[in-house]
Amino acid sequence: MTENTDTSQFNADELQAPAWLNAQFIEEVLNAYEKVPLQVTDLKITPATAQGDHYASIMFRAVAEYTTNGGKFSKPLIVKTMPEQEGHKKDMLSKSHIFETEILVYTKALPEFERILREAGDNTKLYVPCIYHSLEPRQVIIFEDLVPQGYSVIRDRPATKEEVQQAFSKLAKWHAVSMKVINEKPDFLKEFKYGMLDMTEILNDPMVTTSLPCFIEMLDKVPELTKYKTYFEKIKDNCRQRLSEIMLEYRNGPQANRYYVLCHGDFHIRNMMFKNNKKTGAFEDVMLVDFQLSNVCSITVDLTYSVYMLMESEERCELGKDFINYYFTVLEDTLKKIGFKGEMPTLSGLWEHFRSNKYYDFFLMSSILAMILAIKTNSLKMSDSVFDLEAKQNTYFLDAYLKDVKKLLPKFEKMGYFENL
The missing domain is CATH 3.30.360 (Dihydrodipicolinate Reductase; domain 2)
Known part of the structure; x- marks a missing residue:
């Protein structure tokens, strides 16, 4: 029933x-x-x-x-x-590889990642065991429900600093182990090659294709931001291509001084379940879920995404500096603990990697952020971002969104993001 x-x-x-x-x-x-x-x-x-x-x-x-x-x-x-x-x-997802990907994460990647951590004396739990999975006659995955175990999704409040840090701690350990695996057994993760922006259906979906025009229209109407309109008009025809290049870089030709990992692919607050002590309220654990977009790509894919999808305005407008630096300390410590034999990443190298992938910032700021803030403030339903262009356009004038954009664009300008577009 x-x-x-x-x-x-x-x-x-x-x-x-x-x-x-x-x-x-x-x-x-x-x-x-x-x-x-x-x-x-x-x-x-x-x-x-x-x-x-x-x-x-x-x-x-x-x-x-x-x-x-x-x-x-x-x-x-x-x-x-x-x-x-x-x-x-159904139309957007029917030809995707999201279920094959998630099944592989649960049955192949994460069990190996946990094994490597255990050998190094780290008992961090990276995933919930999968009870059942199938691709035929239908695509299904079944897990034990974490809610009766005391976990919940945060919906009615911002995550605390400790909660966000612990989410980054788990991601850093995941990334570190995947770097070791890529360095020692590069073929082990070769099946993970379908990220969000590799999917033609998503790139060509109105949810994506209408975003930059809506953003440019907003820039034209907000006097304080009009000077940035020229920059985004320059990239409107090639932005999606540049995004695909970022996602496909590892597979098409890894670059020197760049860091590649198995990314979660959708690292945001609704894909995490937090557990707090019932009596004291003290934080106990966070479990990452939903691995349908996991793929081997630039380390910045998860980190840049988190700036717009996980962090609150204050941290976002600093590009998540404190949280990213914390993440790096865990990444570096874990790499040493598990015996990583490749070239160790540096914090300066990580931030340079961020700057090189500026088009991902442009995309997330001009499309995903407006939608997320609108949903968060109950100003828009997910379906409206696809089917109601007028409702979507209105989200670009929400106070919460304009507040962030007015801080982000000058920061991008100061960092040289608009040079050589």
């Missing part, structure tokens, strides 16, 4: 579970996972996420009641599958 109460907070395509997601299917999954005969006696299914949490799949929360010879049990699950309803989301 499917239970829904207040449906307004959920994505429309997650209000009704597909017919195949039933007690018989879950019973087969649990039989294989638990390795004992069992019978599912009840199954409750609800949407797993709120509007704005994600876009590249549909997710359900399932609670299965079942019996074995040992008694009665309950198993809370998260079921992630490809959109089946006809429409924009």
Whole structure:
């Protein structure tokens, strides 16, 4: 059965579970996972996420009641599958490799990464075990639900400094181990080659193609920012090509003094679950989730993305300097601990790498940031950024967005980002 109460907070395509997601299917999954005969006696299914949490799949929360010879049990699950309803989301994702990628992250990359950390005496947990996965007859991944274990997604407040630092700490360890693997066994991660901007459907989607024109129109109408209009008119025809070059650089020809890792690919606050002590409220853990866009590419892909998708305005307008520097200390320490034998990265080299990938900043500031701040302030739904151009254009005039842009553009100018466009 499917239970829904207040449906307004959920994505429309997650209000009704597909017919195949039933007690018989879950019973087969649990039989294989638990390795004992069992019978599912009840199954409750609800949407797993709120509007704005994600876009590249549909997710359900399932609670299965079942019996074995040992008694009665309950198993809370998260079921992630490809959109089946006809429409924009299905069209954009149907030819993608997101499920193959995520399955490989869970079954190949992260188990090896944790093994390397364990050998170095680091017991950091990088992922939740995958209970079930398939690509045929349908694309499905099932995990144990972290919510009953005390984890939750932050939606109604900014993350604390400690929470953000710990998220960066896990990312730094992930990146460090992947650098070691790339250096010693480069073919091990060769299958991870499909990032967000490698997907033609995304690059050609109205959610992307209308963003820069909307941004330029805003620059034209805000006197304080009009002088920057010329710069963005120069790049409007080649920005997407430059973005693809950034994503494909490792595969097309790695550059000297550049750092390449297996990136998470979508490192933002809604793809993290935080656990705090129930009695004291003290931070205990953060778990990264949603690895559908993980790919081997520039280390700056995750870090630059985090500036716009994870940080609050104050940190963002400093390009995340304090958090990125903290991340680097963990990265460097982990590389030493796990016996990395390649050339050690430097902090100055990392920031130079940032500057070389300035087009990624341009893209994120002129497209993703406006949408995220609008959703965060309840000014826009995700679907409106695709189907309602007028509503999308209005997001570029939101106070929160203009506040950041008025600080970021002068900073970019001072750093030389607008030279040699």
